[in-house]
Amino acid sequence: MNDAVAEGKTMGLVYRLLLRPLLVLQDSERAHTRSVRSLRLLTSNRVTKYLISLVYKTRKTLPVTLFGTEYKHPFGLAAGMDKKGEAINGWDSLGLSFVEIGGVTMLEQTGNPKPRMFRSTSNKALINRMGFNNPGSENMHENLTKHFDKYGKPKIPIWVNLGKSKLTENADAHMDYSTTLGKLWEFTDVFVINVSSPNTPNLRDLQGEEELKKIINSCLEVNESKSMDYQLPPKPILIKIAPDMTFEQLEQIITVAMDSGCAGVVATNTTVSRDFDLVEDAKLGEKGGLSGLPLKTTSTEFIKHIYRFTDGKFPIIGVGGIMDADDAWEKITAGASLIQAYSGFVFEGPSLASSIVRGLDRKLRDSGIKDLEQAVGLIHKESN
Template sequence: MGWFFRLGARPVLAVQDSEKAHYRAIRKLKILSKLKVSRGVLSLFFSSPKMEVERFGIQFSNPVGLAAGMDKKAECLTAWPALGFGFAEVGGVTLHEQKGNPKPRMFRHWNSRSLINRMGFNNDGADKTANRMAKVKEKGNWPKIPIAINLGKSKITDNENAAEDYCGSIKKLWNYADFFVVNVSSPNTPNLRDLQTDEYLAALLEKCVQQNKDSAKEHNTSEKPILVKVSPDLTDEQLAIIARTARASGLSGIVATNTTISRPELDGKTGNKFVQESGGLSGKPLVKRSTEVIKLIYQETEGQLPIIGVGGISNADDAWEKIINGACLVQFYSAFVFEGPTVTKSIVKGLKRKLKQHSLDSLDQAVGMAVNVR
């Protein structure tokens, strides 16, 4: 099936507007995943082998997940397990519905396998997203993989009131997340990244943790894991402070990393035009820096805080590098665009081969094995 995507779908996608192509793909997945029989057909071609991992009290059938940004509105929940993912992160979702930034706002560069987006958290808001997810549950179609919800700050909310915004979303979406990811690192919402600084972060995370406790008590259930997503553009010192803050706040982990505002050097007219677009860059050029960030956080937390590694993963080698540098789970989004739907299965199979090559019995034994913990 990979050859079909490369020879058939990829040339067509290459000439389409990036955002329109994205939403066409979402619509098709939404239709294909509605019926049990069509989900079965998808699973026949794309399901991944078992490679079980347990982190923060959640069982994952394999360690490869869908990163936030692909399924912004939680429209394709039933598709992701059929496509081989061990978990999926939907969103980002903000408390208030918002249209995002003006179009065009999504760009692809095929030769470098990279994307630039300045979407600006376009989404339906927490209420509508919760209602959509509730309907999936009511129909008995809830996916049999963990679902994370990526939480952003509404553009109309200033940083002084950001905690109330995030906490409001946690409260409204409580029943539909296996875990939450607090996104304070998107470059496409004005001043959002300032929430990563000492001035805001500790207080923000503490309030999110308290809301988590309050919601758990209200629903008479256990607390949900909360993770924070960090930027690759921070200095090592800033990242170390965030890692310590996350640990002290009682968070369950860190997602490393978000998109970058830095740009690779690309040859040719199309490359030069591409890198001049504003927004966050994801894809292959991010792979090295995101792995460096994972390693630093793993060292700073002495391997005690789970890390979800994301950034530039397109094959098993990329995923393995992140794992041996400290990630216990990995995610991708850009590779789904550039390599097609077979990439998930390919990565999981490749990781199983890596374990065999290194004579390891489980993925846990591989996590951080290339890092000297202080």
């Protein structure tokens, strides 16, 4: 074990034993805001950025090529953690291979009244009803312009999660999504259409066939025109789905997404269900979307179903309850080409990426598989 790896392990332990108990004492959203802001500050200075990379960044690579881009390993940051795209330098230093910023809506929004984010540590779960608090597409354009001017293009791919402004009626949702896509096109590697957050009234209705087609078509049109303006290839557009539906509904959505020209699917968003084997906790009574460990199995079942339904031909990004390398392996072998986490960072700390990459590397060696791409959907191949 080299020094940096040993240090990474120690930092994970330090986080769990010392920092996490301190963070638990703070209001959940405030602790989150402070953590992202500290990461931004620490990684805007070259020396501290280098030191953070030294401790947290793994040198191991497990390359995955998807949408024509090589990802150094499959693990990225899920949407919602960096809603303003304020710590872009930091995520690379923590060893992530890509980051999904946002959700960004066309209009600036403050979101729902606080408190709106709750932690159930005994269940390794979060409940949130943020309601797309974000700077809006115009301000986001400005933030990213400043960032790119100062630091250049980020080292890791930047994905943008597209939400719908609360003020925009569902009938005009297509215009809201595609306006944001157009505004942020030049900075973005991949767009994710989010029609699955449970905290914007009626947003999930947009997962219906007609509504979804309209949104995807409108985004594809703007994508095509920006691609011509910049003389660059169009960006991959993915769809992010909720876990609260039947497999029949899921198949309908996947069919629409594939037929309309989406490049893949992110499975899944948070769940409104509380029908899990949970340790009793008053926080679980809060309204909102549940994420973290209790969501893990449902999200993996969705991934398995999509992989089987599409014969592994529609790229899946797996998210929901990934806390360690075993969970990551479960998602990949179920059919996910790339994976993401949000809650895992809250409960396991900033060394999550390096410990997952190290663990995946070990799993590959133990199973005698040469590269990670061969592990994608492995359970389906083994059962044939």
